[in-house]
Amino acid sequence: MNKLILKPVKNILFLGYNKEETGLINFLEEKGLSVTHSSDQDFNSDTFDLLISFGYRYIIKESVIEKSPRIINLHISLLPYNRGAHPNFWSHFDGTPSGVTIHLIDKGIDTGKYLFQKKVSLDIHNLTFKESHKILINNIESLFIKNYKAILDLELQSYPYKGKGTHHNSKDLPEDFAGWDSNIYKEIKRLKTNTR
Numbered sequence: 001m002n003k004l005i006l007k008p009v010k011n012i013l014f015l016g017y018n019k020e021e022t023g024l025i026n027f028l029e030e031k032g033l034s035v036t037h038s039s040d041q042d043f044n045s046d047t048f049d050l051l052i053s054f055g056y057r058y059i060i061k062e063s064v065i066e067k068s069p070r071i072i073n074l075h076i077s078l079l080p081y082n083r084g085a086h087p088n089f090w091s092h093f094d095g096t097p098s099g100v101t102i103h104l105i106d107k108g109i110d111t112g113k114y115l116f117q118k119k120v121s122l123d124i125h126n127l128t129f130k131e132s133h134k135i136l137i138n139n140i141e142s143l144f145i146k147n148y149k150a151i152l153d154l155e156l157q158s159y160p161y162k163g164k165g166t167h168h169n170s171k172d173l174p175e176d177f178a179g180w181d182s183n184i185y186k187e188i189k190r191l192k193t194n195t196r
Contacts, residue, residue, distance in 0.1 A: 009070075009152040010034060013048040016056030024054065024141055031148070050152070053105060054140075062107055071105040072151065073112070074144060076136040078119055079103060080165025083110035088133050089177070090168050092188050098122050098132075100140035102147070104158055109167065113158035116147050124184040132184060 011034045018037055019025050028035050036048070041058045045051055045068050053060065054074040065071060077087030078099030091098045099119040104112035120139050122132045150156060176194065178187050 009049040011048045011050075012036070013038060013043065013045055013051045015039070015043070015051060015053045015060075017054050022054060022137075022141065024052075024144060027145060027148075033152075051105075059109065060105060065105060065107060070156075072115065073103055073105050073110065074140050075101050075103065075110055076133070076140055077101060077110075078117060079110055079114060080161040080163060083165060083167040085168055085170040086173055087168075088129060088136060089173060090166065092124060092129075092184050093191065094166060096166060098136070100136055100143055102140070102144060102151070113160055115151065115156060115158055116143055118143050122184070124188070127184055128181050129184055129187070130180040133180070 012028060014025050014028075014035050014037045016039060017024075018039065025035050025037060039056070043064075045064050049069055051060075051064075051068055051071040052074070053071065056073075060071065075083075075087065077083070077091060078097045079101040081087075081096040082090045082094070088098070090096070097119055098121070099117060101110075101114050102116045103110070103114040106112040118139060120136060122135060124132070127135075144151070174191055177191065
């Protein structure tokens with residue numbers, strides 16, 4: 001367990017989802033914080049106290065990580081399981097736990113120590129991948145809102161993961177995957193039958 005001592009957060013750079021895709025930007029602004037949004041690969045982080053990555057599609061450059069005061073990522077998996085792309089698919093395909101994690105960003109992909117985690121139970125017999133994705137998004141937003149004061153505070157606890165976990169790239173998704181509107185249980189069963 002590490003304790004981070006940082007200056008108070010006033011200016012935030014929010015990377016990834018915009019105001020139409022997440023309510024967190026409005027939430028932070030309503031708390032009196034200055035929030036700038038970017039979904040671009042290149043950005044200037046010099047004037048910000050905190051960078052939040054949520055639905056951001058790029059790997060943050062090492063030079064940015066080294067000079068930024070704090071960068072956190074909101075990831076819809078129970079890390080260390082399902083690092084990288086499509087965590088909601090791989091938790092079901094690999095049989096690993098579903099959940100959400102708010103963690104620090106380091107030089108690896110979803111390897112930074114975590115701040116908050118929550119395991120999420122999903123009824124895979126009655127949900128599509130898209131529906132379960134929405135549930136995970138709602139859960140991570142709620143986890144952030146519940147703990148926003150600690151995230152923005154001078155002191156923040158971070159914790160190492162237990163175990164090695166798993167990692168997947170975008171190209172790992174099966175070519176014959178029926179899509180995000182398919183029923184989780186039926187599609188995973190079909191895919192596993194086809195790979196035997």
